[in-house]
Amino acid sequence: MLTVNELALESDTPAHVVRYYLRIGLIQPAAQQENGYRLFTSNDATRLRFIRMAKHLGFTLNEIKQITQHAELGESPCDDVRKIIQHRIHENRVKIEEMMKLQERMEQALEQWNLMPDGIPDGNSVCHLIESVEGSEGHCHTET
Amino acid sequence: MLTVNELALESDTPAHVVRYYLRIGLIQPAAQQENGYRLFTSNDATRLRFIRMAKHLGFTLNEIKQITQHAELGESPCDDVRKIIQHRIHENRVKIEEMMKLQERMEQALEQWNLMPDGIPDGNSVCHLIESVEGSEGHCHTET
DNA sequence: CTTGACCTGTGTGTAACGCACAGGTTGTAG
DNA sequence: CTACAACCTGTGCGTTACACACAGGTCAAG
Numbered sequence: 001m002l003t004v005n006e007l008a009l010e011s012d013t014p015a016h017v018v019r020y021y022l023r024i025g026l027i028q029p030a031a032q033q034e035n036g037y038r039l040f041t042s043n044d045a046t047r048l049r050f051i052r053m054a055k056h057l058g059f060t061l062n063e064i065k066q067i068t069q070h071a072e073l074g075e076s077p078c079d080d081v082r083k084i085i086q087h088r089i090h091e092n093r094v095k096i097e098e099m100m101k102l103q104e105r106m107e108q109a110l111e112q113w114n115l116m117p118d119g120i121p122d123g124n125s126v127c128h129l130i131e132s133v134e135g136s137e138g139h140c141h142t143e144t
Numbered sequence: 145m146l147t148v149n150e151l152a153l154e155s156d157t158p159a160h161v162v163r164y165y166l167r168i169g170l171i172q173p174a175a176q177q178e179n180g181y182r183l184f185t186s187n188d189a190t191r192l193r194f195i196r197m198a199k200h201l202g203f204t205l206n207e208i209k210q211i212t213q214h215a216e217l218g219e220s221p222c223d224d225v226r227k228i229i230q231h232r233i234h235e236n237r238v239k240i241e242e243m244m245k246l247q248e249r250m251e252q253a254l255e256q257w258n259l260m261p262d263g264i265p266d267g268n269s270v271c272h273l274i275e276s277v278e279g280s281e282g283h284c285h286t287e288t
Numbered sequence: 289c290t291t292g293a294c295c296t297g298t299g300t301g302t303a304a305c306g307c308a309c310a311g312g313t314t315g316t317a318g
Numbered sequence: 319c320t321a322c323a324a325c326c327t328g329t330g331c332g333t334t335a336c337a338c339a340c341a342g343g344t345c346a347a348g
Contacts, residue, residue, distance in 0.1 A: 003327085019328075019329085036312095060303075061304070077270070106232060148295085148297090
């Protein structure tokens with residue numbers, strides 16, 4: 001039987017992360033000591049390693065929870081796994097594009113500001129640098 | 145004097161976002177009705193539009209708070225603004241790179257899985273697809 | 289006066305931890 | 319056997335930027 005710390009070492013996971021996973025019910029202790037300390041088997045270490053793999057692949061903890069619950073019932077989670085990854089690939093592509101647009105906006109702004117002096121704010125203006133950025137009035141919506 | 149809803153319309157900001165900004169003290173009501181309703185001036189609409197501009201440029205709400213507080217005291221926030229953007233540009237570049245690596249991992253996995261059938265989980269394995277992914281054991285750390 | 293539509297402030301939930309705290313445990317020295 | 323320090327334990331709260339729900343208030347129409 002392993003303590004939280006030992007399980008953390010065994011599964012190459014920070015101990016506070018193990019405790020967090022316990023808290024949200026992603027893993028459960030196999031037993032409990034009289035003083036409240038939680039105990040685990042090497043099986044739990046295997047599961048934790050699985051969780052880290054899945055996270056590394058972009059699965060959320062909730063999705064991982066679903067997957068392990070399916071697996072626990074003997075149902076194959078593979079179909080869901082494929083669907084989730086496909087969805088995540090699309091999602092991630094959109095996010096990356098958004099961040100690249102932001103990157104461009106920031107770089108353009110910084111370059112533009114190189115030619116501008118600092119200013120003292122007055123009633124009309126908070127920071128003339130930010131207010132000078134082009135296109136800050138034209139856009140309108142943000143997708144989820 | 146404007147109500148929350150009118151301020152939201154005036155500044156092109158969703159009303160629930162205005163309420164959130166009020167909650168965290170990013171904006172303050174100019175006055176208050178007897179029934180607790182908060183009231184604003186057109187100056188507040190200007191400030192809200194500034195906030196939206198800054199957000200669009202990648203500033204966090206906390207940073208915007210600092211900036212407006214500086215401006216309120218008559219100090220120029222421009223120097224901080226330049227520093228923050230520089231920092232954010234670097235940060236964002238790192239994040240984008242991480243997300244592109246994740247994208248590659250996900251795409252490689254999905255392709256690899258095309259050749260694999262679904263599997264029924266047993267005691268040793270939760271999902272053989274995820275467990276089959278290469279390199280899921282080799283890495284070790286994540287930066288903040 | 290009532291009905292209905294709309295608006296109000298506020299409590300809570302989200303993702304995935306990070307940090308802090310009070311108390312428990314273990315090892316070593318005296 | 320005791321004193322003390324180092325470490326470990328569970329848990330509460332804070333983080334970001336909202337989204338949603340809810341009970342109650344306001345306003346115009348009829």
